[in-house]
Amino acid sequence: MIEFTRWEGALQRPGACVCGSQRRPVVDTHIENALGRVYLCELCVTRAARAHGGFVSRDEFDATAARLLQADAANDELQRQLGVALDPANRTITAGELNEWLSQQQTAGGVG
Numbered sequence: 001m002i003e004f005t006r007w008e009g010a011l012q013r014p015g016a017c018v019c020g021s022q023r024r025p026v027v028d029t030h031i032e033n034a035l036g037r038v039y040l041c042e043l044c045v046t047r048a049a050r051a052h053g054g055f056v057s058r059d060e061f062d063a064t065a066a067r068l069l070q071a072d073a074a075n076d077e078l079q080r081q082l083g084v085a086l087d088p089a090n091r092t093i094t095a096g097e098l099n100e101w102l103s104q105q106q107t108a109g110g111v112g
């Protein structure tokens with residue numbers, strides 16, 4: 001199977017998309033039928049992609065990719081902050097924990 005290719009115009013007969021449009025550019029399917037070469041204009045490709053469901057325009061793709069990159073960076077920052085927060089070296093001792101520790105030391109005879 002030959003992959004579809006994109007051209008600035010339909011070079012072979014009938015010189016138009018299957019919908020009849022001579023809009024450029026076209027995708028050459030490399031398939032021949034009774035009318036000649038089967039070309040697809042951008043509108044037909046878009047409509048076919050929409051019919052398959054889930055395909056988006058280049059602008060939508062770029063916008064989504066940008067949002068994913070931002071979310072990825074935000075996730076990295078949250079992971080970094082979480083790592084700092086969970087690092088025992090950075091742990092903050094509460095006043096209650098300090099009092100408990102002091103009371104244990106006094107009971108053990110270590111402090112006071």
Ligand SMILES: [Zn+2]
Nearest residue numbers: 017019041044
């Ligand atoms: Zn078309």
